[in-house]
Amino acid sequence: MYMKKALITGIAGQDGFYLTELLLKKGYSVSGLDIRNDPEHLSRLGELAEKVEVFKGDMRSQESIDGIIQKVLPDEVYNFAAQSFVPKSWEDPATSSDVTGLGVARLLSALARFKPEARFCQASSAIMFGTPMESLQDEQTPFNPKNPYGAAKAFAHFLVTNYREGKKMFACSAILYNHESPKRGIEFVTKKITRAAAMIKLGLAKELKIGNMDAKRDWGFAGDYVEAMWLMLQQEKPDDYVVATGQSHSVREFIDLAFKCVGLDPNKYLVKDPVLLRPNEVTLLVGSPEKAKKVLNWKPKVSFDQLVGMMVDEDIKDLQHKKTELIA
Ligand code: NDP
Ligand code: GDP
Numbered sequence: 001m002y003m004k005k006a007l008i009t010g011i012a013g014q015d016g017f018y019l020t021e022l023l024l025k026k027g028y029s030v031s032g033l034d035i036r037n038d039p040e041h042l043s044r045l046g047e048l049a050e051k052v053e054v055f056k057g058d059m060r061s062q063e064s065i066d067g068i069i070q071k072v073l074p075d076e077v078y079n080f081a082a083q084s085f086v087p088k089s090w091e092d093p094a095t096s097s098d099v100t101g102l103g104v105a106r107l108l109s110a111l112a113r114f115k116p117e118a119r120f121c122q123a124s125s126a127i128m129f130g131t132p133m134e135s136l137q138d139e140q141t142p143f144n145p146k147n148p149y150g151a152a153k154a155f156a157h158f159l160v161t162n163y164r165e166g167k168k169m170f171a172c173s174a175i176l177y178n179h180e181s182p183k184r185g186i187e188f189v190t191k192k193i194t195r196a197a198a199m200i201k202l203g204l205a206k207e208l209k210i211g212n213m214d215a216k217r218d219w220g221f222a223g224d225y226v227e228a229m230w231l232m233l234q235q236e237k238p239d240d241y242v243v244a245t246g247q248s249h250s251v252r253e254f255i256d257l258a259f260k261c262v263g264l265d266p267n268k269y270l271v272k273d274p275v276l277l278r279p280n281e282v283t284l285l286v287g288s289p290e291k292a293k294k295v296l297n298w299k300p301k302v303s304f305d306q307l308v309g310m311m312v313d314e315d316i317k318d319l320q321h322k323k324t325e326l327i328a
Contacts, residue, residue, distance in 0.1 A: 101155040
């Protein structure tokens with residue numbers, strides 16, 4: 001039987017892990033593009049690393065992308081590679097735009113030349129809405145990006161539409177709202193909070209430095225969101241979909257819940273740090289998942305409370321394990 005071939009760029013990231021897990025279960029042959037392709041960078045994949053073929057590649061190089069596309073000749077491509085942290089995109093906007101924006105131009109151009117029938121999913125971002133023009137955003141809401149990361153994602157998003165309409169490729173964008181998991185990068189606020197709550201509980205830290213606690217996000221679980229992206233590529237026609245829960249919570253609510261999970265009062269440990277405040281802050285994002293629900297028959301399975309609980313539990317387990325290793 002023919003095994004479908006998937007290529008995941010940015011396979012070493014959070015979503016790379018969850019999509020790899022899903023596609024392997026579905027019987028796909030999975031390949032990945034990774035900027036470093038060394039065991040340390042691939043550590044998030046754990047045992048899955050042995051079941052995938054990873055190619056060292058850089059979204060800033062057309063040659064590198066061309067070579068990987070020609071080798072893999074994928075049936076499906078999921079573009080997760082990005083410089084995905086907003087403050088970093090202010091520090092180095094040129095690299096951020098190159099990877100997150102132009103990288104998509106290079107990838108689509110390679111596919112158009114070497115595998116035009118491949119199905120393509122771009123990880124677009126709700127951050128493209130910036131200060132949103134509508135209180136509940138959907139696929140029609142205009143973009144109004146407020147930082148270099150959002151601007152690069154918007155550029156990439158339009159390119160995907162260009163290739164779908166102009167080159168008749170099966171190219172889709174998933175407009176992803178913030179999605180989290182125990183595999184989330186430590187620089188993002190959710191993981192920073194759950195890690196700090198767990199560390200304070202175990203006597204490994206004394207405080208949590210925090211920026212704007214009033215910011216609100218529509219937080220979902222990464223495992224649910226990669227399923228939506230897979231479903232998008234199984235449809236008859238390519239299209240864009242908002243992937244969200246439809247509910248928003250503040251950073252403050254996230255903190256309260258995470259500390260409640262470990263039985264601590266957060267007010268004793270919070271330190272407001274003005275350095276963490278952002279220029280042009282994106283204060284509130286909420287997405288309407290109605291189209292994804294109707295067309296893809298998709299809905300998020302993990303609730304906000306379950307997500308926070310899952311992340312705190314994993315951090316406690318991980319830290320206890322590391323502590324035992326140190327003692328042994
Ligand atoms: P991650 O940041 O965890 O993963 C992105 C991966 O891309 C990392 O492994 C990163 O490596 C890699 N990368 C960076 N630069 C390059 C480069 N030049 N060439 C190749 N790879 C590179 O992101 P997530 O898994 O959380 O998200 C997946 C995608 O979804 C990203 O595109 C993100 O922008 C988008 N998205 C995510 C949301 C979320 O809430 N998670 C919300 C909306 C969109 P390194 O770690 O070394 O930088
Ligand atoms: P983003 O939505 O992609 O920028 O995801 P983040 O998790 O990085 O940030 C979400 C929100 O949390 C933003 O509005 C930040 O300003 C806010 N925030 C408050 N304190 C912090 C912090 O210490 N770290 C991060 N990463 N974000 C913070």
